[in-house]
Amino acid sequence: MIATRDAYGQALLELGRQNPKIVALDADLSGSTKTAQFAREFPERFFNAGIAEANMVGMAAGLAAGGLIPFASTFAVFAAGRAFEQIRQSLAYPRMNVKVVATHGGITVGEDGGSHQSVEDLAIMRSLPNMTVLCPADGPETAAAIRAVAAYDGPVYVRLGRGKVPVVFPSDCNFEIGRGVTLRDGDAVTLIGTGLLTAMALDAAEILAARGIQARVLHMGSIKPLDTELLLKAARETGAIVTAEEHSIIGGLGGAVCEALAEGAPAPVERVGMRDVFGQSGPAGKLLEHYGLTPASLVAAAERVVARKRPSA
Protein backbone atom coordinates (compact mmCIF):
# COMPACT_ATOMS: atom_id res chain seq x y z
CA MET A 1 0.00 0.00 0.00
CA ILE A 2 1.32 3.42 -0.98
CA ALA A 3 -0.40 6.76 -1.54
CA THR A 4 -0.21 8.05 -5.10
CA ARG A 5 0.85 11.45 -3.76
CA ASP A 6 3.88 9.84 -2.10
CA ALA A 7 4.82 8.19 -5.38
CA TYR A 8 4.48 11.59 -7.05
CA GLY A 9 6.78 13.29 -4.56
CA GLN A 10 9.47 10.68 -5.13
CA ALA A 11 9.08 10.66 -8.92
CA LEU A 12 9.24 14.45 -9.08
CA LEU A 13 12.40 14.46 -6.98
CA GLU A 14 14.04 11.92 -9.29
CA LEU A 15 13.01 13.89 -12.38
CA GLY A 16 14.44 17.01 -10.79
CA ARG A 17 17.78 15.26 -10.36
CA GLN A 18 17.81 14.21 -14.02
CA ASN A 19 16.52 17.37 -15.67
CA PRO A 20 17.41 20.91 -14.56
CA LYS A 21 14.41 22.25 -16.50
CA ILE A 22 11.97 20.64 -14.06
CA VAL A 23 10.56 23.23 -11.63
CA ALA A 24 7.77 22.84 -9.07
CA LEU A 25 5.12 25.13 -7.66
CA ASP A 26 2.73 24.75 -4.79
CA ALA A 27 0.11 26.79 -2.97
CA ASP A 28 0.97 26.28 0.68
CA LEU A 29 0.27 22.55 0.61
CA SER A 30 3.71 21.20 -0.27
CA GLY A 31 3.77 18.92 2.76
CA SER A 32 0.48 17.36 1.69
CA THR A 33 1.04 17.26 -2.07
CA LYS A 34 4.59 15.97 -1.45
CA THR A 35 6.34 18.61 -3.52
CA ALA A 36 8.18 19.47 -0.29
CA GLN A 37 10.86 16.85 -1.01
CA PHE A 38 11.63 18.57 -4.31
CA ALA A 39 11.58 21.95 -2.54
CA ARG A 40 14.15 20.82 0.01
CA GLU A 41 16.59 19.51 -2.58
CA PHE A 42 16.03 22.21 -5.23
CA PRO A 43 15.00 25.39 -3.40
CA GLU A 44 16.02 27.54 -6.37
CA ARG A 45 13.63 25.60 -8.60
CA PHE A 46 10.66 25.54 -6.24
CA PHE A 47 8.14 28.38 -6.00
CA ASN A 48 5.54 28.57 -3.30
CA ALA A 49 2.71 30.82 -4.43
CA GLY A 50 1.18 30.92 -1.01
CA ILE A 51 -2.57 30.44 -0.79
CA ALA A 52 -3.09 31.82 -4.28
CA GLU A 53 -3.84 29.07 -6.76
CA ALA A 54 -4.76 31.39 -9.62
CA ASN A 55 -1.38 33.09 -9.47
CA MET A 56 0.36 29.74 -9.10
CA VAL A 57 -1.10 28.53 -12.39
CA GLY A 58 -0.21 31.82 -14.10
CA MET A 59 3.35 31.68 -12.79
CA ALA A 60 3.60 28.09 -14.03
CA ALA A 61 2.48 29.27 -17.48
CA GLY A 62 5.18 31.96 -17.48
CA LEU A 63 7.84 29.50 -16.38
CA ALA A 64 6.82 27.22 -19.25
CA ALA A 65 6.87 30.16 -21.69
CA GLY A 66 10.40 30.73 -20.41
CA GLY A 67 11.40 27.20 -21.46
CA LEU A 68 11.07 25.28 -18.18
CA ILE A 69 8.86 22.28 -17.31
CA PRO A 70 6.68 23.25 -14.35
CA PHE A 71 4.77 20.86 -12.11
CA ALA A 72 2.11 22.79 -10.17
CA SER A 73 0.38 21.10 -7.26
CA THR A 74 -2.45 21.72 -4.86
CA PHE A 75 -5.60 19.86 -3.89
CA ALA A 76 -7.86 18.82 -6.76
CA VAL A 77 -10.74 20.97 -5.56
CA PHE A 78 -8.57 24.10 -5.73
CA ALA A 79 -6.68 23.23 -8.91
CA ALA A 80 -9.66 22.36 -11.09
CA GLY A 81 -12.05 24.66 -9.23
CA ARG A 82 -10.42 27.83 -7.99
CA ALA A 83 -7.89 28.00 -10.79
CA PHE A 84 -10.14 26.74 -13.57
CA GLU A 85 -10.09 29.85 -15.69
CA GLN A 86 -6.35 30.24 -15.27
CA ILE A 87 -5.93 26.65 -16.44
CA ARG A 88 -8.22 27.39 -19.37
CA GLN A 89 -6.68 30.68 -20.50
CA SER A 90 -3.05 30.39 -19.43
CA LEU A 91 -2.47 26.63 -19.92
CA ALA A 92 -4.98 24.87 -22.17
CA TYR A 93 -5.66 27.62 -24.72
CA PRO A 94 -1.95 28.23 -25.42
CA ARG A 95 -1.05 24.49 -25.08
CA MET A 96 1.42 25.49 -22.37
CA ASN A 97 3.81 22.79 -21.19
CA VAL A 98 2.59 22.77 -17.58
CA LYS A 99 1.70 19.72 -15.50
CA VAL A 100 -1.02 20.30 -12.93
CA VAL A 101 -0.67 17.46 -10.45
CA ALA A 102 -3.66 17.62 -8.12
CA THR A 103 -3.69 15.53 -4.98
CA HIS A 104 -6.56 14.82 -2.58
CA GLY A 105 -8.98 14.03 -5.40
CA GLY A 106 -12.27 12.39 -4.52
CA ILE A 107 -13.96 11.51 -1.24
CA THR A 108 -11.02 9.67 0.33
CA VAL A 109 -9.88 13.10 1.47
CA GLY A 110 -12.06 11.97 4.37
CA GLU A 111 -12.50 14.03 7.49
CA ASP A 112 -12.02 17.47 5.87
CA GLY A 113 -15.44 16.94 4.31
CA GLY A 114 -17.31 17.78 1.15
CA SER A 115 -15.80 21.25 0.75
CA HIS A 116 -12.45 19.60 0.14
CA GLN A 117 -13.56 16.51 -1.77
CA SER A 118 -13.45 17.06 -5.52
CA VAL A 119 -16.06 14.94 -7.31
CA GLU A 120 -16.10 17.03 -10.49
CA ASP A 121 -12.46 17.76 -11.40
CA LEU A 122 -12.10 15.08 -14.08
CA ALA A 123 -15.26 16.33 -15.80
CA ILE A 124 -14.11 19.94 -15.73
CA MET A 125 -10.61 19.21 -16.98
CA ARG A 126 -11.80 16.75 -19.62
CA SER A 127 -13.97 19.43 -21.22
CA LEU A 128 -10.96 21.62 -22.06
CA PRO A 129 -9.47 21.38 -25.56
CA ASN A 130 -5.74 20.53 -25.58
CA MET A 131 -5.94 19.07 -22.07
CA THR A 132 -4.73 15.58 -21.17
CA VAL A 133 -6.35 14.07 -18.06
CA LEU A 134 -4.82 11.19 -16.12
CA CYS A 135 -5.89 9.28 -13.03
CA PRO A 136 -3.38 6.57 -12.11
CA ALA A 137 -4.38 3.51 -10.09
CA ASP A 138 -1.52 3.15 -7.66
CA GLY A 139 1.99 4.20 -6.66
CA PRO A 140 4.00 2.49 -9.39
CA GLU A 141 1.66 3.69 -12.11
CA THR A 142 1.77 7.22 -10.70
CA ALA A 143 5.56 7.25 -10.89
CA ALA A 144 5.40 6.03 -14.49
CA ALA A 145 2.71 8.58 -15.35
CA ILE A 146 4.74 11.44 -13.88
CA ARG A 147 7.73 10.41 -15.99
CA ALA A 148 5.47 10.18 -19.06
CA VAL A 149 3.97 13.64 -18.58
CA ALA A 150 7.40 15.18 -18.06
CA ALA A 151 8.38 13.80 -21.46
CA TYR A 152 5.14 14.97 -23.10
CA ASP A 153 4.99 18.52 -24.45
CA GLY A 154 1.65 20.05 -23.42
CA PRO A 155 -0.72 20.71 -20.55
CA VAL A 156 -1.70 17.75 -18.37
CA TYR A 157 -3.96 17.32 -15.37
CA VAL A 158 -3.02 14.40 -13.13
CA ARG A 159 -5.41 13.43 -10.36
CA LEU A 160 -3.97 11.72 -7.30
CA GLY A 161 -5.35 10.67 -3.94
CA ARG A 162 -4.65 11.23 -0.30
CA GLY A 163 -4.70 7.77 1.25
CA LYS A 164 -2.66 4.63 0.78
CA VAL A 165 -4.04 2.40 -1.98
CA PRO A 166 -3.34 -1.21 -2.97
CA VAL A 167 -0.62 -1.84 -5.53
CA VAL A 168 -1.93 -3.06 -8.87
CA PHE A 169 1.02 -2.52 -11.18
CA PRO A 170 4.59 -3.82 -11.02
CA SER A 171 7.26 -1.32 -10.01
CA ASP A 172 8.72 -1.30 -13.54
CA CYS A 173 5.40 -0.60 -15.28
CA ASN A 174 5.13 1.82 -18.20
CA PHE A 175 2.56 4.52 -18.67
CA GLU A 176 1.41 5.51 -22.10
CA ILE A 177 -0.85 8.55 -22.43
CA GLY A 178 -4.03 7.53 -24.26
CA ARG A 179 -3.67 3.80 -23.58
CA GLY A 180 -5.79 1.64 -21.29
CA VAL A 181 -4.61 -1.63 -19.78
CA THR A 182 -6.34 -5.01 -19.72
CA LEU A 183 -5.75 -6.40 -16.25
CA ARG A 184 -7.92 -9.50 -16.48
CA ASP A 185 -9.61 -11.23 -19.37
CA GLY A 186 -13.24 -12.27 -19.45
CA ASP A 187 -16.18 -12.37 -21.85
CA ALA A 188 -19.35 -11.84 -19.80
CA VAL A 189 -18.93 -8.22 -18.76
CA THR A 190 -16.20 -5.54 -18.68
CA LEU A 191 -15.38 -3.66 -15.50
CA ILE A 192 -13.52 -0.40 -16.20
CA GLY A 193 -11.81 1.37 -13.36
CA THR A 194 -9.76 4.48 -12.87
CA GLY A 195 -7.81 5.65 -9.83
CA LEU A 196 -8.27 3.54 -6.73
CA LEU A 197 -11.45 1.94 -8.11
CA THR A 198 -9.35 -0.19 -10.46
CA ALA A 199 -8.13 -2.31 -7.53
CA MET A 200 -11.75 -2.74 -6.48
CA ALA A 201 -12.68 -3.82 -10.00
CA LEU A 202 -10.11 -6.60 -9.73
CA ASP A 203 -11.59 -7.69 -6.38
CA ALA A 204 -15.09 -7.58 -7.88
CA ALA A 205 -13.96 -9.76 -10.80
CA GLU A 206 -12.80 -12.41 -8.30
CA ILE A 207 -16.21 -12.44 -6.61
CA LEU A 208 -17.99 -12.55 -9.97
CA ALA A 209 -15.80 -15.46 -11.12
CA ALA A 210 -16.86 -17.41 -8.04
CA ARG A 211 -20.42 -16.83 -9.19
CA GLY A 212 -19.66 -18.04 -12.68
CA ILE A 213 -19.42 -14.63 -14.35
CA GLN A 214 -16.13 -14.05 -16.14
CA ALA A 215 -15.44 -10.33 -16.02
CA ARG A 216 -12.84 -8.50 -18.07
CA VAL A 217 -11.10 -5.73 -16.15
CA LEU A 218 -9.72 -2.64 -17.86
CA HIS A 219 -7.84 0.20 -16.22
CA MET A 220 -8.17 3.64 -17.78
CA GLY A 221 -5.38 5.70 -16.26
CA SER A 222 -5.78 8.02 -19.22
CA ILE A 223 -9.24 9.57 -19.05
CA LYS A 224 -8.40 11.86 -21.95
CA PRO A 225 -7.39 10.82 -24.47
CA LEU A 226 -9.46 7.70 -23.77
CA ASP A 227 -8.40 4.38 -25.27
CA THR A 228 -11.55 4.00 -27.35
CA GLU A 229 -10.09 1.14 -29.35
CA LEU A 230 -9.67 -1.00 -26.24
CA LEU A 231 -13.05 0.15 -24.94
CA LEU A 232 -15.03 -0.57 -28.10
CA LYS A 233 -13.38 -3.98 -28.46
CA ALA A 234 -14.42 -4.82 -24.90
CA ALA A 235 -17.96 -3.63 -25.56
CA ARG A 236 -18.24 -5.75 -28.70
CA GLU A 237 -16.73 -8.83 -27.07
CA THR A 238 -18.45 -8.71 -23.68
CA GLY A 239 -21.62 -6.74 -24.49
CA ALA A 240 -21.89 -5.06 -21.08
CA ILE A 241 -19.89 -2.38 -19.29
CA VAL A 242 -19.46 -1.20 -15.70
CA THR A 243 -17.48 1.97 -14.98
CA ALA A 244 -16.07 2.74 -11.55
CA GLU A 245 -14.54 5.97 -10.31
CA GLU A 246 -14.11 8.06 -7.19
CA HIS A 247 -15.83 10.94 -8.97
CA SER A 248 -19.26 12.00 -10.10
CA ILE A 249 -20.87 9.64 -12.59
CA ILE A 250 -21.36 12.80 -14.67
CA GLY A 251 -18.55 13.76 -17.01
CA GLY A 252 -15.66 11.67 -15.72
CA LEU A 253 -14.77 8.10 -16.68
CA GLY A 254 -18.42 7.03 -16.80
CA GLY A 255 -19.35 10.00 -18.94
CA ALA A 256 -16.40 9.52 -21.28
CA VAL A 257 -17.12 5.80 -21.68
CA CYS A 258 -20.82 6.40 -22.41
CA GLU A 259 -19.99 9.03 -25.03
CA ALA A 260 -17.56 6.73 -26.81
CA LEU A 261 -19.85 3.70 -26.64
CA ALA A 262 -22.92 5.58 -27.86
CA GLU A 263 -21.05 6.58 -31.01
CA GLY A 264 -18.96 3.47 -31.52
CA ALA A 265 -20.47 0.32 -30.03
CA PRO A 266 -23.68 0.82 -28.04
CA ALA A 267 -23.88 -1.50 -25.04
CA PRO A 268 -25.63 -1.34 -21.67
CA VAL A 269 -23.60 0.54 -19.04
CA GLU A 270 -23.81 0.82 -15.26
CA ARG A 271 -21.83 3.66 -13.70
CA VAL A 272 -20.44 3.29 -10.19
CA GLY A 273 -19.41 6.62 -8.69
CA MET A 274 -20.76 9.60 -6.81
CA ARG A 275 -24.37 9.86 -7.92
CA ASP A 276 -24.56 13.63 -8.43
CA VAL A 277 -23.92 14.37 -4.76
CA PHE A 278 -21.16 16.05 -2.76
CA GLY A 279 -19.28 14.12 -0.09
CA GLN A 280 -19.10 14.72 3.66
CA SER A 281 -16.79 14.24 6.62
CA GLY A 282 -15.85 10.77 7.75
CA PRO A 283 -13.07 8.20 7.59
CA ALA A 284 -12.17 7.42 3.98
CA GLY A 285 -13.12 3.74 4.21
CA LYS A 286 -16.54 4.48 5.65
CA LEU A 287 -17.17 7.15 3.01
CA LEU A 288 -16.37 4.68 0.23
CA GLU A 289 -18.89 2.28 1.73
CA HIS A 290 -21.47 5.00 2.31
CA TYR A 291 -21.37 6.14 -1.31
CA GLY A 292 -21.22 2.63 -2.73
CA LEU A 293 -17.65 2.69 -4.00
CA THR A 294 -16.87 -0.92 -3.06
CA PRO A 295 -16.21 -4.25 -4.80
CA ALA A 296 -19.70 -5.34 -3.67
CA SER A 297 -21.24 -2.37 -5.52
CA LEU A 298 -19.31 -3.28 -8.64
CA VAL A 299 -20.50 -6.87 -8.37
CA ALA A 300 -24.12 -5.72 -8.06
CA ALA A 301 -23.68 -3.33 -10.99
CA ALA A 302 -22.13 -6.12 -13.06
CA GLU A 303 -25.05 -8.43 -12.34
CA ARG A 304 -27.52 -5.69 -13.27
CA VAL A 305 -25.78 -4.89 -16.52
CA VAL A 306 -25.42 -8.55 -17.50
CA ALA A 307 -29.18 -8.90 -17.04
CA ARG A 308 -29.64 -5.95 -19.41
CA LYS A 309 -27.46 -7.46 -22.14
CA ARG A 310 -29.03 -7.76 -25.53
CA PRO A 311 -29.87 -11.29 -26.61
CA SER A 312 -26.98 -12.33 -28.83
CA ALA A 313 -27.81 -12.31 -32.51
Place this chain on the structure above:
Amino acid sequence: MLSQQTVQKLEQTARELRVDILKMLHQSQSGHTGGSLSAIDIMTVLFFHQMKHDAARRDWAERDRFVLSKGHAAPALYACLSRAGYFPQEDLATLRQLGSHLQGHPDMRKTPGVEVCTGSLGQGLSQAVGLALANRVAGRDSRVYALLGDGELQEGQIWEAVMSAAHYKLSNLCILVDCNGLQIDGFTEDVMNVGPVAAKFAAFNLHVIETDGHDVAAVAQALAAAQASDRPSVIVARTVKGKGVSIFENKAKYHGVAPSDEELKLALEGLGAAS
Protein backbone atom coordinates in the same frame (compact mmCIF):
# COMPACT_ATOMS: atom_id res chain seq x y z
CA MET B 1 18.01 61.61 -20.90
CA LEU B 2 16.97 61.08 -24.47
CA SER B 3 18.29 63.39 -27.15
CA GLN B 4 15.79 65.74 -28.75
CA GLN B 5 16.27 63.84 -31.97
CA THR B 6 15.37 60.50 -30.32
CA VAL B 7 12.32 62.03 -28.69
CA GLN B 8 11.11 63.41 -31.99
CA LYS B 9 11.69 60.09 -33.70
CA LEU B 10 9.73 58.19 -31.04
CA GLU B 11 6.91 60.74 -31.22
CA GLN B 12 6.76 60.34 -34.97
CA THR B 13 6.74 56.54 -34.59
CA ALA B 14 3.87 56.77 -32.11
CA ARG B 15 1.93 58.97 -34.51
CA GLU B 16 2.38 56.45 -37.31
CA LEU B 17 1.42 53.57 -35.04
CA ARG B 18 -1.77 55.44 -34.10
CA VAL B 19 -2.61 55.62 -37.79
CA ASP B 20 -1.98 51.87 -38.13
CA ILE B 21 -4.22 51.16 -35.13
CA LEU B 22 -7.06 53.32 -36.42
CA LYS B 23 -6.88 51.88 -39.91
CA MET B 24 -6.86 48.28 -38.71
CA LEU B 25 -9.77 48.88 -36.34
CA HIS B 26 -11.71 50.67 -39.05
CA GLN B 27 -11.05 47.80 -41.44
CA SER B 28 -12.18 45.14 -38.93
CA GLN B 29 -15.06 47.28 -37.58
CA SER B 30 -14.45 45.51 -34.29
CA GLY B 31 -11.93 45.94 -31.51
CA HIS B 32 -10.74 48.22 -28.75
CA THR B 33 -9.86 51.74 -29.82
CA GLY B 34 -9.57 53.75 -26.61
CA GLY B 35 -7.20 51.49 -24.68
CA SER B 36 -4.99 50.90 -27.71
CA LEU B 37 -4.50 54.65 -28.14
CA SER B 38 -3.86 55.26 -24.43
CA ALA B 39 -1.14 52.58 -24.37
CA ILE B 40 0.65 53.25 -27.64
CA ASP B 41 3.14 55.88 -26.43
CA ILE B 42 4.31 53.56 -23.65
CA MET B 43 4.56 50.65 -26.07
CA THR B 44 6.42 52.76 -28.62
CA VAL B 45 9.13 53.50 -26.06
CA LEU B 46 9.28 49.84 -25.04
CA PHE B 47 9.48 48.33 -28.53
CA PHE B 48 11.57 51.01 -30.25
CA HIS B 49 13.83 52.21 -27.48
CA GLN B 50 13.95 50.17 -24.29
CA MET B 51 13.54 46.48 -25.04
CA LYS B 52 16.19 44.09 -26.29
CA HIS B 53 14.48 42.10 -29.03
CA ASP B 54 15.03 41.05 -32.63
CA ALA B 55 12.34 40.00 -35.09
CA ALA B 56 14.93 38.01 -37.02
CA ARG B 57 15.71 35.90 -33.93
CA ARG B 58 12.33 35.24 -32.39
CA ASP B 59 13.58 32.42 -30.17
CA TRP B 60 16.55 34.44 -28.91
CA ALA B 61 16.63 33.28 -25.27
CA GLU B 62 18.19 36.50 -23.99
CA ARG B 63 15.48 38.77 -25.39
CA ASP B 64 13.39 40.98 -23.16
CA ARG B 65 9.76 39.87 -23.03
CA PHE B 66 6.62 41.94 -23.27
CA VAL B 67 3.32 40.75 -21.80
CA LEU B 68 0.21 42.69 -22.77
CA SER B 69 -1.87 41.82 -19.73
CA LYS B 70 -4.54 44.25 -20.95
CA GLY B 71 -4.90 42.02 -23.99
CA HIS B 72 -7.73 44.00 -25.53
CA ALA B 73 -5.13 46.56 -26.62
CA ALA B 74 -3.99 43.93 -29.15
CA PRO B 75 -4.19 46.40 -32.07
CA ALA B 76 -1.45 48.46 -30.40
CA LEU B 77 0.68 45.34 -29.97
CA TYR B 78 0.14 44.23 -33.56
CA ALA B 79 1.06 47.67 -34.86
CA CYS B 80 4.32 47.56 -32.87
CA LEU B 81 5.18 43.98 -33.86
CA SER B 82 4.50 44.61 -37.51
CA ARG B 83 6.60 47.78 -37.53
CA ALA B 84 9.39 45.92 -35.71
CA GLY B 85 9.41 43.34 -38.50
CA TYR B 86 7.69 40.34 -36.93
CA PHE B 87 5.17 40.11 -39.78
CA PRO B 88 4.19 42.15 -42.87
CA GLN B 89 2.26 45.36 -42.37
CA GLU B 90 -0.47 44.26 -44.78
CA ASP B 91 -1.45 41.53 -42.29
CA LEU B 92 -2.88 44.29 -40.07
CA ALA B 93 -5.86 44.52 -42.42
CA THR B 94 -6.84 40.96 -41.42
CA LEU B 95 -7.38 41.81 -37.75
CA ARG B 96 -10.14 39.67 -36.21
CA GLN B 97 -11.01 37.98 -39.53
CA LEU B 98 -11.54 34.24 -39.82
CA GLY B 99 -8.22 32.52 -40.43
CA SER B 100 -6.13 35.58 -39.52
CA HIS B 101 -3.13 35.17 -37.24
CA LEU B 102 -4.23 38.44 -35.63
CA GLN B 103 -6.78 37.28 -33.09
CA GLY B 104 -9.04 39.60 -31.12
CA HIS B 105 -6.73 39.09 -28.16
CA PRO B 106 -3.01 38.18 -28.29
CA ASP B 107 -2.26 34.55 -29.12
CA MET B 108 1.31 33.28 -28.78
CA ARG B 109 0.55 30.26 -30.96
CA LYS B 110 -0.65 32.34 -33.89
CA THR B 111 1.14 35.69 -33.96
CA PRO B 112 4.91 36.00 -34.34
CA GLY B 113 6.34 38.05 -31.46
CA VAL B 114 3.48 37.48 -29.02
CA GLU B 115 4.99 35.92 -25.88
CA VAL B 116 1.90 34.59 -24.04
CA CYS B 117 -1.86 34.40 -24.48
CA THR B 118 -3.71 37.20 -22.71
CA GLY B 119 -7.10 38.84 -22.82
CA SER B 120 -8.80 37.43 -19.76
CA LEU B 121 -7.86 40.32 -17.49
CA GLY B 122 -5.68 39.71 -14.46
CA GLN B 123 -3.79 36.74 -15.87
CA GLY B 124 -0.93 38.32 -17.79
CA LEU B 125 0.95 39.61 -14.78
CA SER B 126 1.16 36.15 -13.21
CA GLN B 127 2.68 34.88 -16.45
CA ALA B 128 5.12 37.79 -16.45
CA VAL B 129 6.15 36.81 -12.91
CA GLY B 130 6.71 33.25 -14.17
CA LEU B 131 8.79 34.53 -17.09
CA ALA B 132 10.90 36.62 -14.71
CA LEU B 133 11.42 33.56 -12.48
CA ALA B 134 12.37 31.51 -15.55
CA ASN B 135 14.98 34.12 -16.48
CA ARG B 136 16.41 33.79 -12.99
CA VAL B 137 16.44 29.96 -13.04
CA ALA B 138 18.07 29.94 -16.48
CA GLY B 139 20.54 32.68 -15.55
CA ARG B 140 19.39 34.97 -18.34
CA ASP B 141 20.09 38.69 -18.13
CA SER B 142 16.74 39.66 -19.60
CA ARG B 143 13.86 41.79 -18.43
CA VAL B 144 10.13 41.25 -18.46
CA TYR B 145 7.64 44.07 -19.06
CA ALA B 146 3.94 43.68 -18.28
CA LEU B 147 1.44 46.31 -19.35
CA LEU B 148 -1.76 46.46 -17.30
CA GLY B 149 -4.86 48.58 -17.42
CA ASP B 150 -6.01 50.45 -14.34
CA GLY B 151 -9.42 48.80 -14.53
CA GLU B 152 -7.58 45.48 -14.60
CA LEU B 153 -6.28 46.23 -11.09
CA GLN B 154 -9.78 45.29 -9.90
CA GLU B 155 -8.91 41.63 -10.55
CA GLY B 156 -7.71 39.99 -7.34
CA GLN B 157 -5.16 37.87 -9.20
CA ILE B 158 -3.20 41.04 -9.99
CA TRP B 159 -2.48 41.52 -6.32
CA GLU B 160 -1.55 37.87 -5.86
CA ALA B 161 0.97 38.39 -8.65
CA VAL B 162 2.25 41.70 -7.25
CA MET B 163 2.76 40.00 -3.88
CA SER B 164 4.76 37.23 -5.54
CA ALA B 165 6.87 39.70 -7.56
CA ALA B 166 7.88 41.42 -4.34
CA HIS B 167 8.33 38.15 -2.46
CA TYR B 168 10.70 36.77 -5.09
CA LYS B 169 12.44 40.17 -5.39
CA LEU B 170 12.03 40.18 -9.16
CA SER B 171 14.15 43.19 -10.04
CA ASN B 172 14.02 41.92 -13.65
CA LEU B 173 10.28 42.65 -13.78
CA CYS B 174 8.75 46.00 -14.66
CA ILE B 175 4.99 46.49 -14.46
CA LEU B 176 3.44 49.37 -16.38
CA VAL B 177 -0.07 50.55 -15.58
CA ASP B 178 -1.91 52.42 -18.30
CA CYS B 179 -4.04 54.59 -16.00
CA ASN B 180 -6.58 56.00 -18.42
CA GLY B 181 -9.29 56.12 -15.74
CA LEU B 182 -11.97 54.47 -17.85
CA GLN B 183 -13.40 51.02 -18.26
CA ILE B 184 -16.35 49.59 -20.19
CA ASP B 185 -19.03 50.69 -17.75
CA GLY B 186 -17.64 54.17 -17.15
CA PHE B 187 -15.05 55.97 -15.06
CA THR B 188 -12.98 53.55 -12.99
CA GLU B 189 -13.53 55.62 -9.88
CA ASP B 190 -17.29 55.20 -10.32
CA VAL B 191 -17.32 51.51 -11.29
CA MET B 192 -14.88 50.31 -8.63
CA ASN B 193 -12.29 52.73 -7.40
CA VAL B 194 -8.80 51.27 -7.61
CA GLY B 195 -7.06 54.32 -6.13
CA PRO B 196 -4.73 55.25 -4.72
CA VAL B 197 -2.85 53.16 -7.27
CA ALA B 198 0.72 54.21 -6.49
CA ALA B 199 0.21 53.85 -2.74
CA LYS B 200 -1.19 50.35 -3.16
CA PHE B 201 1.86 49.19 -5.12
CA ALA B 202 4.15 50.90 -2.64
CA ALA B 203 2.42 49.02 0.18
CA PHE B 204 3.28 45.79 -1.64
CA ASN B 205 6.92 46.92 -1.54
CA LEU B 206 7.40 47.61 -5.23
CA HIS B 207 9.55 50.45 -6.53
CA VAL B 208 6.91 52.91 -7.72
CA ILE B 209 7.52 55.47 -10.45
CA GLU B 210 4.80 57.86 -11.55
CA THR B 211 4.92 59.43 -14.97
CA ASP B 212 2.99 60.97 -17.83
CA GLY B 213 2.26 58.02 -20.12
CA HIS B 214 2.17 60.18 -23.24
CA ASP B 215 5.54 61.90 -22.70
CA VAL B 216 7.96 59.52 -24.42
CA ALA B 217 11.01 61.10 -22.78
CA ALA B 218 9.44 60.73 -19.34
CA VAL B 219 8.44 57.12 -20.04
CA ALA B 220 11.98 56.33 -21.19
CA GLN B 221 13.39 57.91 -18.06
CA ALA B 222 10.99 55.91 -15.89
CA LEU B 223 12.02 52.69 -17.64
CA ALA B 224 15.68 53.47 -17.03
CA ALA B 225 14.97 54.10 -13.36
CA ALA B 226 13.08 50.81 -13.15
CA GLN B 227 16.00 48.95 -14.68
CA ALA B 228 18.37 50.47 -12.13
CA SER B 229 16.23 49.36 -9.18
CA ASP B 230 17.04 46.32 -7.08
CA ARG B 231 13.31 45.73 -6.60
CA PRO B 232 10.49 44.93 -9.00
CA SER B 233 9.19 48.21 -10.36
CA VAL B 234 5.86 49.60 -11.35
CA ILE B 235 5.46 52.58 -13.62
CA VAL B 236 2.13 54.20 -12.92
CA ALA B 237 1.48 56.04 -16.16
CA ARG B 238 -1.20 58.70 -16.33
CA THR B 239 -2.86 58.43 -19.72
CA VAL B 240 -5.93 59.54 -21.62
CA LYS B 241 -8.17 56.94 -23.18
CA GLY B 242 -8.37 57.50 -26.92
CA LYS B 243 -5.32 59.81 -26.77
CA GLY B 244 -4.41 61.50 -30.02
CA VAL B 245 -7.91 61.52 -31.50
CA SER B 246 -9.87 64.34 -29.91
CA ILE B 247 -13.30 62.86 -30.63
CA PHE B 248 -12.37 59.65 -28.79
CA GLU B 249 -10.50 61.14 -25.85
CA ASN B 250 -11.70 60.32 -22.35
CA LYS B 251 -14.90 58.63 -23.53
CA ALA B 252 -15.88 55.22 -22.16
CA LYS B 253 -17.90 54.61 -25.32
CA TYR B 254 -14.72 54.15 -27.34
CA HIS B 255 -13.43 51.34 -25.11
CA GLY B 256 -14.66 48.65 -27.47
CA VAL B 257 -15.93 50.50 -30.53
CA ALA B 258 -14.10 50.76 -33.84
CA PRO B 259 -14.05 54.05 -35.79
CA SER B 260 -16.70 54.68 -38.45
CA ASP B 261 -15.77 56.02 -41.90
CA GLU B 262 -16.37 59.59 -40.77
CA GLU B 263 -14.52 59.12 -37.48
CA LEU B 264 -11.53 57.61 -39.26
CA LYS B 265 -11.39 60.56 -41.64
CA LEU B 266 -11.46 63.06 -38.78
CA ALA B 267 -8.96 61.04 -36.77
CA LEU B 268 -6.45 60.77 -39.60
CA GLU B 269 -6.77 64.48 -40.37
CA GLY B 270 -6.06 65.20 -36.74
CA LEU B 271 -2.94 63.04 -36.89
CA GLY B 272 -1.82 64.73 -40.09
CA ALA B 273 -2.22 61.56 -42.13
CA ALA B 274 -4.18 61.11 -45.35
CA SER B 275 -6.91 58.47 -45.20
